[in-house]
Amino acid sequence: MIFGAGALLLLLAGSRKGEPGPGLLLAAALFAAPALCLLPPGWQQLMWMINILGAPILAALVVVILLTLMPVMSLLARVRRSWALGAAAAVLSLALLGAGLLIGKPCKDRPLMNSVVYTADLDSGKAFWLSEDVKVDEWTQQFFPKGLRAPISDLLPWAHGDHYLRAEAPVAESLRGVRAEGVRDETVDGKRRVTMRLFAHDAPYRMELRQTGGAPVTAATVAGVATTPGKDPFSLSFELFPAGGYEVVLETEPGDPPVFEAFASVYGFPSIPGVTPRPAHMVPEPNTMRNGITLRSQHMYITNRLEIAASPADLQ
Numbered sequence: 001m002i003f004g005a006g007a008l009l010l011l012l013a014g015s016r017k018g019e020p021g022p023g024l025l026l027a028a029a030l031f032a033a034p035a036l037c038l039l040p041p042g043w044q045q046l047m048w049m050i051n052i053l054g055a056p057i058l059a060a061l062v063v064v065i066l067l068t069l070m071p072v073m074s075l076l077a078r079v080r081r082s083w084a085l086g087a088a089a090a091v092l093s094l095a096l097l098g099a100g101l102l103i104g105k106p107c108k109d110r111p112l113m114n115s116v117v118y119t120a121d122l123d124s125g126k127a128f129w130l131s132e133d134v135k136v137d138e139w140t141q142q143f144f145p146k147g148l149r150a151p152i153s154d155l156l157p158w159a160h161g162d163h164y165l166r167a168e169a170p171v172a173e174s175l176r177g178v179r180a181e182g183v184r185d186e187t188v189d190g191k192r193r194v195t196m197r198l199f200a201h202d203a204p205y206r207m208e209l210r211q212t213g214g215a216p217v218t219a220a221t222v223a224g225v226a227t228t229p230g231k232d233p234f235s236l237s238f239e240l241f242p243a244g245g246y247e248v249v250l251e252t253e254p255g256d257p258p259v260f261e262a263f264a265s266v267y268g269f270p271s272i273p274g275v276t277p278r279p280a281h282m283v284p285e286p287n288t289m290r291n292g293i294t295l296r297s298q299h300m301y302i303t304n305r306l307e308i309a310a311s312p313a314d315l316q
Contacts, residue, residue: 004068007031011071025075032068039065053288106281113285114140114278115297118169118270119155122177122304128155131165132295139282142275143167156301159294172270176201177304178209178262183247191218192252194308199245200238202302204264209306210235215255222248250308258308266300 007028014024043061046054076085106112114137120127129143136147144165151162177200184195192215200207210233211217217234220227223246227236238246241264252258278284284297 003031003034007068007071020071020074022075022078025071028071029069029075032065032072035065035068050288053291108280111281111283112137113283113289115285115295116140116143116269117295117297117299117301118172119301120169120171120175120270120303122171122175122302125171127169127171128152129165129167129169130155130295132163132293133165133285136165137282139276139278140165143169156294164295170272172272174271175300175302177302178207178264178306180248180306180308188251190254192254193249194252195247195249196308197245197247200241200262200264202264202266202300203243204241204266204302205239206265207238207241208235208263209238209260210263212259212261212305213256214258214308215252217250217252217258219251220249222246252308260306260308262304262306264302266302267298268300269298270300 010028010031011020011024014020020028039061043058046058046061050057079085104110115131115133117130118127119130130152131140131144133140136144144167146167148166149163150166152159152164152166179199179201180196181199182194182196184193186193198209212233216232217229220229220234220236222236236248250258287296
């Protein structure tokens, strides 16, 4: 801004006797040097950091740089047949763009991005590959050979629409879901009180336990902290579930054993024989690339049934 103001001051002082001459315009153009030296490196860093989300900021920086070069534009306009310079620049730009497309093939330093999500119901023995990619590429072809798209709200209730790639998948043998280890099962004041320890062996970053049947839960304590059951169905949500699990005490009305559905969200990709790893020129798509999408790559969603049986030894 300081040097740009200096260029304007120079042009103002030199234009008192008429239109600025070529020498004055060239001198004013030299004041653009600081902007050209300082802004392009910062522009490149911003492009790496905020990507398409910061496009308005990046465009504003380009405008600022072009404003400092306005004396050069005015000087070029005085050149006879200046249109030839524009045409030559256009041809050079197209040649450089074509060379970039030919040379800039995907590699480890310039990888392609794709997204594949895995969901499994450990009780029904059904699993699916899911993706919100626009098209199937050479690596995702192994998961979606037919490229069929369908709704997935029956698997992930928050995912709406029918634009998702969906295909059946084998259940990974390494997945164990959420399990409970019984500690005590007693009757207190006519109500059943079950103390158990919840374990999530797949290291989920988020886990939800939602009651789907049996006697209603009237009170609950998690790691010594009492919770107040809200409206039916009763549910518990956990963030960053610890490896050691949680001790949970449930108090229920007399009746059938409570049944819960455990839904775990896990970072990672399942270990399944026959699945070819991503080649070196591909990476999982980060969550900063596209707004408004539901599925993120390298995620697993695991569901299993948990029944609070009649005795601690029978907890499943």
